Amino acid sequence: MAAKEDRTAAPEQDAGLSEQDELLLKPRNIILTIPNFISLLRLISIPPIAYMISTEHMWTAMIILAFSALSDWLDGYLARKLHQISKIGQLLDPIADRLLILSSVLAFAMAGMLPWWLLIVVGARDLVMLIEIVIIAQFDYGPLPVHFVGKTGTALLMMAIPALIVAELGDGYFFTGLHLLAVACTIWGVVLYWIAGFIYLKQGHDILHTHKKEAKVQNASVSR
Numbered sequence: 001m002a003a004k005e006d007r008t009a010a011p012e013q014d015a016g017l018s019e020q021d022e023l024l025l026k027p028r029n030i031i032l033t034i035p036n037f038i039s040l041l042r043l044i045s046i047p048p049i050a051y052m053i054s055t056e057h058m059w060t061a062m063i064i065l066a067f068s069a070l071s072d073w074l075d076g077y078l079a080r081k082l083h084q085i086s087k088i089g090q091l092l093d094p095i096a097d098r099l100l101i102l103s104s105v106l107a108f109a110m111a112g113m114l115p116w117w118l119l120i121v122v123g124a125r126d127l128v129m130l131i132e133i134v135i136i137a138q139f140d141y142g143p144l145p146v147h148f149v150g151k152t153g154t155a156l157l158m159m160a161i162p163a164l165i166v167a168e169l170g171d172g173y174f175f176t177g178l179h180l181l182a183v184a185c186t187i188w189g190v191v192l193y194w195i196a197g198f199i200y201l202k203q204g205h206d207i208l209h210t211h212k213k214e215a216k217v218q219n220a221s222v223s224r
Contacts, residue, residue: 035079053107153192
């Protein structure tokens with residue numbers, strides 16, 4: 001039986017890299033790495049952040065969130081520096097971002113700082129994406145390439161979380177303005193989040209359509 005083709009998208013390569021360097025930058029089937037351990041710690045930090053937000057312990061939430069943000073940069077840097085880019089690491093990073101966004105929106109809703117419908121909108125989009133990932137995984141396709149619209153939407157939501165926390169630390173025009181800016185970032189982030197979701201659905205549809213065409217061609221050649 002032929003080995004299954006690995007269709008997980010590799011990170012973009014810089015021009016001028018040697019063949020050996022390009023091989024080191026390709027994601028591998030390794031689990032026990034320092035970057036993956038840091039990503040795991042970031043996942044573990046999400047429940048405490050959400051709890052501190054929901055109970056309005058904003059200073060503590062801000063400190064933990066700062067370490068979480070630092071780890072987000074550090075795991076990617078170390079993965080490249082130590083040549084420990086892994087397939088599971090490519091999954092852990094976006095999963096951690098999605099869980100942080102979802103749990104933070106839930107916590108802000110529980111604290112009365114954001115409307116509950118926002119949680120439903122964000123959660124529904126991530127549920128749809130999860131179903132799509134599971135479906136295309138059945139055809140040996142890895143994570144879909146990240147679109148810049150999705151990156152922008154996620155970035156806006158990730159900026160809105162600390163801004164909403166800081167806005168609750170004091171009174172006055174600055175904190176009120178920061179709160180309004182954070183809410184605006186949240187709304188625009190959700191809009192882009194869903195636009196990116198439709199783009200990913202289109203990508204998934206194209207993948208399945210191509211797979212069906214390839215299967216028909218293969219079956220036709222076998223029948224001959």
